[in-house]
Amino acid sequence: MNPSPEKGAKCEVSFFVNGKETNLHAHPMERLLDVxxxxxxxxxxxxxxxxxxxxxxxxxxxxxxxxxCLVPIAQTNGASVVTIEGxxxxxxxxxxxxxxxxxxxxxxxxxxxxxxxxxVHLLEKKPEPVLSDIREGLAxxxxxxxxxxxxFEAVAKAAQRRVAK
Amino acid sequence: xxxxxxxxxxxxRKEGRxxxxxxxxxxxxxxxxxxxxxATVRSSVARGKIKTISFGPxxxxxxxxxxxxxxxxxxxxxxxILDDQPCLAAGTVNHPEEPILxxxxxxxxxxRKAVEAIxxxxxxxxxxxxxxxxxxxxxxxWGSDNILKRxxxxxxxxxxxxxxxxxxxxxxxxxxxxxxxxxxxxxxxASFEPEHGVTVWGSLQCPYYVHKALMALCGLxxxxxxxxxxxxxxxxxxKEEYPSMIASHAALLAIKSGKPVKxxxxxxxxxxxxxxxxxxxxxxxxxxxxxxxxxxxxxxFTIDGGAYATLSxxxxxxxxxxxxxxxxxxxxxxxxxAMATNTPPHxxxxxxxxxQSLFALERHMDRIAQVVGIxxxxxxxxxxxxxxxxxxxxxTIRENIxxxxxxxxxxxxxxxxxxKKRFAEENKNGPxxxxxxxxxxxxxxxxxxxxxxxxNSLVGVEAAADGVVRVxxxxxxxxxxxxxxxxxxxxxxxxxxxxxxxxxQPDTTVVPNSGPTVASRTAMIVGKLVQSAARGIRxxxxxxGLLGDEYSPEQFxxxxxxxxxxxxxxxxxxRYESPGDVYWDDxxxxxxxxxxxxxxxxVAEVTVDLTTYSVTVDDFVALQExxxxxxPVLAEGQITGGVAQxxxxxxxxxVVWQNGRMLNNQMTNYIMPTSVDLPPIRVFFxxxxxxxxxxxxxxxxxxxxxxxxxxxxxxxxxATGVRFNSIPLLPEDLFEALFDESADQDVSSPVRGSA
Numbered sequence: 001m002n003p004s005p006e007k008g009a010k011c012e013v014s015f016f017v018n019g020k021e022t023n024l025h026a027h028p029m030e031r032l033l034d035v036x037x038x039x040x041x042x043x044x045x046x047x048x049x050x051x052x053x054x055x056x057x058x059x060x061x062x063x064x065x066x067x068x069c070l071v072p073i074a075q076t077n078g079a080s081v082v083t084i085e086g087x088x089x090x091x092x093x094x095x096x097x098x099x100x101x102x103x104x105x106x107x108x109x110x111x112x113x114x115x116x117x118x119x120v121h122l123l124e125k126k127p128e129p130v131l132s133d134i135r136e137g138l139a140x141x142x143x144x145x146x147x148x149x150x151x152f153e154a155v156a157k158a159a160q161r162r163v164a165k
Numbered sequence: 166x167x168x169x170x171x172x173x174x175x176x177x178r179k180e181g182r183x184x185x186x187x188x189x190x191x192x193x194x195x196x197x198x199x200x201x202x203x204a205t206v207r208s209s210v211a212r213g214k215i216k217t218i219s220f221g222p223x224x225x226x227x228x229x230x231x232x233x234x235x236x237x238x239x240x241x242x243x244x245x246i247l248d249d250q251p252c253l254a255a256g257t258v259n260h261p262e263e264p265i266l267x268x269x270x271x272x273x274x275x276x277r278k279a280v281e282a283i284x285x286x287x288x289x290x291x292x293x294x295x296x297x298x299x300x301x302x303x304x305x306x307w308g309s310d311n312i313l314k315r316x317x318x319x320x321x322x323x324x325x326x327x328x329x330x331x332x333x334x335x336x337x338x339x340x341x342x343x344x345x346x347x348x349x350x351x352x353x354x355a356s357f358e359p360e361h362g363v364t365v366w367g368s369l370q371c372p373y374y375v376h377k378a379l380m381a382l383c384g385l386x387x388x389x390x391x392x393x394x395x396x397x398x399x400x401x402x403x404k405e406e407y408p409s410m411i412a413s414h415a416a417l418l419a420i421k422s423g424k425p426v427k428x429x430x431x432x433x434x435x436x437x438x439x440x441x442x443x444x445x446x447x448x449x450x451x452x453x454x455x456x457x458x459x460x461x462x463x464x465x466f467t468i469d470g471g472a473y474a475t476l477s478x479x480x481x482x483x484x485x486x487x488x489x490x491x492x493x494x495x496x497x498x499x500x501x502x503a504m505a506t507n508t509p510p511h512x513x514x515x516x517x518x519x520x521q522s523l524f525a526l527e528r529h530m531d532r533i534a535q536v537v538g539i540x541x542x543x544x545x546x547x548x549x550x551x552x553x554x555x556x557x558x559x560x561t562i563r564e565n566i567x568x569x570x571x572x573x574x575x576x577x578x579x580x581x582x583x584x585k586k587r588f589a590e591e592n593k594n595g596p597x598x599x600x601x602x603x604x605x606x607x608x609x610x611x612x613x614x615x616x617x618x619x620x621n622s623l624v625g626v627e628a629a630a631d632g633v634v635r636v637x638x639x640x641x642x643x644x645x646x647x648x649x650x651x652x653x654x655x656x657x658x659x660x661x662x663x664x665x666x667x668x669x670q671p672d673t674t675v676v677p678n679s680g681p682t683v684a685s686r687t688a689m690i691v692g693k694l695v696q697s698a699a700r701g702i703r704x705x706x707x708x709x710g711l712l713g714d715e716y717s718p719e720q721f722x723x724x725x726x727x728x729x730x731x732x733x734x735x736x737x738x739x740r741y742e743s744p745g746d747v748y749w750d751d752x753x754x755x756x757x758x759x760x761x762x763x764x765x766x767x768v769a770e771v772t773v774d775l776t777t778y779s780v781t782v783d784d785f786v787a788l789q790e791x792x793x794x795x796x797p798v799l800a801e802g803q804i805t806g807g808v809a810q811x812x813x814x815x816x817x818x819x820v821v822w823q824n825g826r827m828l829n830n831q832m833t834n835y836i837m838p839t840s841v842d843l844p845p846i847r848v849f850f851x852x853x854x855x856x857x858x859x860x861x862x863x864x865x866x867x868x869x870x871x872x873x874x875x876x877x878x879x880x881x882x883x884a885t886g887v888r889f890n891s892i893p894l895l896p897e898d899l900f901e902a903l904f905d906e907s908a909d910q911d912v913s914s915p916v917r918g919s920a
Contacts, residue, residue, distance in 0.1 A: 043194035044187020046398070048348040049432040053832035056348050084187030097185040101177050104798040107806065108644030109184030110349040110398025116185065138840040142832070144346055144399050145644045147809030148840045150802050 015076045017042070018086030028074035032066075033057045035073050036083060044084035044113040048142070055141030058114035059083050065121040065140070084113035087120070096120065096158040105154035107145035115141045119155050128163055129155070172657045172860045175798035179648035179668060180396070192352045192368050192395040197425035200354070201230065202273045203418045204280050204428070206266040207438060208258040211294070211507040211825040212306065213287035215256060218266065221282035229279055230269040230422040237417065239384030243409050243475075244377050249307075250473035250510065252382055252413045258287070259306065260472035260509050261826035262438040264410070269418040269426050292507040294825050296446060296469045299504035306472070307505030313470040314478035314503045316485045318754045320557055321496025323452075326461035330452035334533045338449075338525035339891040340874070342469075342820040343442035343813070344827075345514050346837050347643075349398025351407060351439060352429035355415035362389025363416045368397045369408035371681035372639045372671045378409035379416055394671040397643035401810070402513030404643065405683050406476050407439045436830035440512025441820060443468040443480055443503070447488070447525030457537040457547045461496035464488045466522050470503040471510035477503040480511075482613050484518025486758045487871070489557035490526045491568055491607045492548040497557050508825040513683065515807065516870035519608060520814065527604040527875030528890055531882065541879065542581075545572065545605050560757045564853060571766050571788060571851065572605065578849060579768035579786040585883075592884065596775040599783075600884025604876035605766045609759030610864025611686040611857075614749035617760070621741055623677040624694035626655060628702050628735040632722025634659060636668040636699075637736075638679040640691045645866050646799035647687050653795060654692050654859045658699035661718055677738065685864025688795060689761065692859035694739040701737030744857060760857040763864060765789035767808075767872035770844070771880040778896040778903065780816055780881055782844040785873070792855035792863035800865060805846045807869025813837045815874035819893045 010025040017040060026035055036042040036059070045068050048054035052067040059068045060082040087094045096119060099105070106112040115138065122129060122137030129137065134155045135148075143151060183189035218233075220226050234241050234255035241255060242248040254265045265285060270276040292306070293299045299311045307313060327333065353367035362385050369375055372392040379390045392412070397404060411428055418426040430438070451462035466488050470477035485501040534544035549568040555561050576582060581601060588599040611617050625637035636655050642648040652666040659666075669675050679691050706712035711724035728735050749756035770784040787804050794800045817836045821828040829835045854861030878889050887902050 037194075042187075043190075046191070046349065047193070047431075048350075049832045051432070051831065051833060054348055088186045093182065093186060100185045101181040102798075104175075104178075104802040106178065106181055106184040107646075107802055108347070108349070108397065108399040109180070109189050110191065110347075112184050113187040135841045142348060142837060142839060144348055144401070144810065144837065145806045146802055147805035147807075147838075147846055148843060149805040149846050150798070151840070 011074055013073055013077050015078060016080040018082055026073045028072060030073045031069055032059070032071040032073055032076055033068035036068060042083050042085050046110050046113065048110065053142070055118065056111045056114045058117045058141060060117055060121060063124065065118055084116060087116065095161055099154040099158035103154035103157060104150035105146065111141060111143045115143060115151060119158070122155070123159055123162065127159065129159055170657065171653045171663050172795055173793070175796055176649065176653060176663045178646065178799070179652050180642060189396045191349055191398055192354060192366055193429050195354060195366060195395065197354060197356060200425040200427055201269040201271050201418070201422060202276055203267060203269045203415055203426045204276045205264045205414060206268065206280055206283050208254065208261055208263040208265055209285070210258060210287045210289060211261050211292035212259055212290045213257065214290065215254065215258065215265065216286040216288050218283065218285050221284060224279050224282045228270060230418055232267040232417045232421050236421055237382060238420065240381050242381065243413060244381035245374070245406055245409065245475055246478060247474040250475055252410065260507050261824065262509055264414065267414050267418050269422055292825060294506055294508070296467055296504045296506065299506050306507060311505045312502050313474045313505050314481050316481060316501045316754050318485060318497070318499040318557055320494060320559055321461060323461040323463060323496040323498045326452040326496055330460055331455035332453040332536050334451045334453055334529070334536050336449045336529045336532050337890065338447045338528055340445045340521045340524050341893055342444045342511065343514060343818050344436055344820060344835060345401040345403030347399030347401060347403055350430045350432060350435040351404065351411050353408065353412045353415045354425055354427045355412065355419040356425040357416065357419040357423065362391070363419065364391040364393070365412045365416060366393045366395050367408050367412055368404055369394055370400045370404045370641050370643060370683060372641065372673050373678045374406065374681055375409050375412045376673050378413060382413045383416060383420065392673045394641045397641060400643040401515045402517065402683070403440060405513035405681065407512065432832060433830050436835065437827050438509060440510060442514035443470065443477065443511040443518065443521065445484070445521035447522055449525065449529045451529065451533060453533055453537060457533065457539050457544050459492060459494055459548050462494060464497065464499045466499065466501040468503045468518065468521065469506050469508070469511060471506060471508045473510045475510040476512050480513065480518040482518070484522040485754070486558055486609065486613060487519035488522040488526060490523055491550050491605050491764060493550050493554045494557050499557060506825065508822065515810065516867045517684065519867065520811065520870045520874065523606050523871045524875045524892065527606065528878060531879050532888070541603060542572065542576065556758065558755050558758045564855070566764055566790065566853065568605065568764060571764060571790060575603065575766035575768050575786055575788040578788060578847065579770070579784065581768055584770060598773045598775060598884040599771065600773070600880040600882070601768065601770045602876045602879025602883055603766060603768050604872040604879065606871045607762040607764050608685065608864065608868040608871055610689045610761045610763060611759055612684050613758055614756065615751060617690060617741060618743045620680040622680040622691065622694060623738060623740050624679045624691060624698050625677050625736055625738045626695065626698040626702055628725045630726045630729045632665060632718060632725050634661065634666050634699070634702065636666065636695055637676045638691055638695065639671050639673070639676050640679050640687045641671050641682040645803060646796060647682065649799060650688050650795045651692060651695050654695050655699040658696045659703055660716070661721060665718055685866045685868065688862045689855070689858035689864050690741065692862055693857065694741060696859045697739035698737045701739065702735060705735065705737060761792065761855045761863045763789060763791045763868045765868060765872055767876045769873065769876040769880045771877060771884060773881060773884045773899065775903065778899040780894065780899065782812055782877060785844045785846045786849070787846060787869060788849040788851070789868060790851040790853050791865045791868070792858055793852055793861035794850050795860065795862050800850065801848045803865050804848045804869045808846045808873050809838050809843055811870050811873035812843060812877065815877045815892050816894055819895060
């Protein structure tokens with residue numbers, strides 16, 4: 001929980017969440033993570049540490065990978081936010097989500113939304129990543145279950161399939 | 166019935182779709198109307214008498230729900246084994262961060278300010294902060310002697326072996342506390358209705374542990390307490406016993422306020438207040454023959470239990486039984502104890518005592534090899550347990566395990582011999598020293614000794630009119646694959662597609678008590694019961710003439726529909742039956758300790774950088790025999806995850822204590838391995854089978870926690886020539902030992918060998 005987010009008046013925030021225009025009133029210092037989870041019902045982003053270490057609250061903010069626990073809502077005005085909920089359409093998993101499922105990239109699942117968004121970000125920058133790119137690209141997202149090996153596999157598989165298309 | 170085998174196939178994780186789409190519901194994703202948030206006011210001292218509690222100014226206390234020990238309707242304890250831990254401290258506190266008072270409010274920010282506004286005055290009492298201090302007994306903080314539990318295992322006449330020994334090898338080894346560091350912190354929601362009682366939704370491993378604790382605390386009968394497990398974001402033992410505490414707190418606030426109450430710890434509270442792996446000290450004194458055979462030995466294993474007994478007796482038991490490892494001891498005396506200290510109670514963590522005593526043993530085996538003048542490989546070969554021999558508790562190994570072959574394969578997979586020679590050559594120049602180390606070990610599956618008989622687990626399987634079969638167990642999914650493997654077993658037993666099998670959300674009003682989700686028991690013990698219960702469904706339909714020997718899923722569906730129309734529900738239950746030949750003596754700690762052991766040989770390759778004093782693990786081979794691999798992808802994931810966590814245990818994760826309190830309770834300064842820190846973890850299986858498990862499965866979850874730490878430290882010694890006998894082994898420890906060349910070559914212990 002961030003310190004005293006309620007100081008000051010609420011401000012108007014207008015931004016795009018998973019492509020949808022969203023307008024709301026919030027205290028400027030309220031965390032993007034809390035707004036997504038509590039105001040918008042997008043609970044896919046998780047709080048693991050509240051200090052930007054674990055990456056389980058990762059979302060894409062104008063294409064950048066950010067820890068939503070560190071982003072004040074005021075900073076998102078006019079921006080475009082993509083959460084895990086924005087990746088699957090009509091209940092259909094994206095190929096990346098498929099690869100995570102297939103390779104064992106998700107165990108307890110708590111880091112998975114952030115890990116998948118970190119992968120989206122990585123593959124945008126490096127469509128054909130080598131292992132060291134994958135390791136670097138996911139270094140801000142902690143996973144305590146998998147030892148990462150099957151996540152690396154999932155990312156590599158998704159990248160190959162994407163390039164093959 | 167001609168369905169391809171489902172058991173042994175990597176079918177997708179049952180709840181996987183929800184997890185990769187973000188739809189999975191964890192407890193913090195849930196809210197109830199009118200819900201309040203709860204917070205815990207904790208002790209700031211390690212030991213003392215509570216003198217006054219004052220509610221400071223600047224807070225409208227009328228807005229808050231306040232709960233103290235006086236509000237507890239039943240017994241003020243967390244019912245587990247000895248029931249010595251209070252739910253809320255009343256009168257005295259015995260460790261830092263001990264819960265004293267609870268608050269609830271609808272506004273989380275106001276709640277936090279209120280917690281800060283409460284001040285508690287104590288009359289300090291002298292605390293005990295180490296096992297050694299506790300053993301001295303100059304201050305008694307628990308019982309009459311500070312000893313939470315002790316065991317003695319005796320085999321043969323160890324006193325007679327010393328005179329015939331060619332070598333007597335001694336060693337002392339230490340392991341530190343370790344935080345489970347599940348990424349989802351502990352959390353629950355509780356609600357109370359006078360006519361229905363208490364309901365708790367939470368992140369937890371053992372619904373019926375929480376159920377039992379709430380009954381005692383609230384003074385409610387069985388049917389007035391309901392516990393529901395939500396999707397659980399990692400546990401590793403850290404959600405075995407602790408959820409009973411946080412659930413109790415939320416329940417008390419809900420009872421007093423009449424409103425649902427959510428308590429979610431933040432990371433700092435979770436790390437500072439909840440359980441960790443028991444720190445340990447092991448002393449070995451071993452009699453060795455001229456050629457390197459163990460003649461006998463004395464092992465002293467001591468763990469730090471913290472302020473209350475909680476699970477320490479059981480952790481100690483597993484550590485005791487694993488202390489002799491996969492070797493044959495003609496005689497041995499194992500003396501073990503859990504000591505009380507004024508720290509938060511240490512608790513369950515993957516491996517449960519075994520990683521501690523096995524670290525010591527596998528370091529000690531390398532030491533024995535040095536003293537005798539043989540290789541680490543040879544000393545293990547000479548002493549491996551063989552079929553027909555007995556363990557330290559005199560359990561006869563009946564299965565056809567060939568540890569020599571397992572070792573050979575691990576050496577080959579890792580290129581051990583070639584690398585060993587190459588590193589010795591390459592290390593002569595340059596600031597980077599390479600080394601390679603091994604560890605051989607075993608891990609018992611299921612509860613120890615008579616434990617499974619006491620648990621008396623019950624499992625249900627239910628078929629619906631639409632032909633969908635539901636597995637009913639209290640065994641929880643927290644990443645390790647419970648849902649998937651149990652559904653695979655049911656599908657295989659019924660000859661139905663995997664997709665036709667579902668598993669009920671663990672809810673004590675819906676599922677029977679299949680025991681706690683611990684001790685690597687789920688696939689083996691619960692899996693076998695699921696298989697029996699599923700067969701019961703098929704037999705019922707066959708007996709009533711609705712189903713032939715061969716059937717399609719459509720025929721199965723039709724049979725279910727017909728049966729249910731005629732008889733109501735179609736359910737089948739299976740209860741644990743003890744295998745007839747299992748003998749265990751609780752008093753002498755002798756007999757068949759476990760229904761099955763998994764066996765393993767791990768090889769670690771490291772680089773020690775003499776400029777930065779850091780250790781990098783470059784390659785890791787994990788070879789194990791685990792009976793039957795039920796799902797290869799899931800099984801491999803258990804091993805890679807366990808190895809990663811154990812690399813953290815060995816090289817990264819240090820709990821810094823000050824006056825019984827964890828100082829570095831943040832992810833920024835308690836460091837777990839990231840994606841750039843780990844070597845390739847190469848996983849290999851052997852499958853011998855096991856008569857006690859479904860399809861021959863044994864336990865797997867805890868095994869990979871046992872071997873990596875000693876394999877890595879053995880490799881560090883191979884690289885540097887320095888005997889490190891304490892983990893975690895951090896760069897500063899290496900610096901201290903290596904920077905000053907004149908330093909004692911034996912770090913942190915008085916190991917000596919005599920010829």
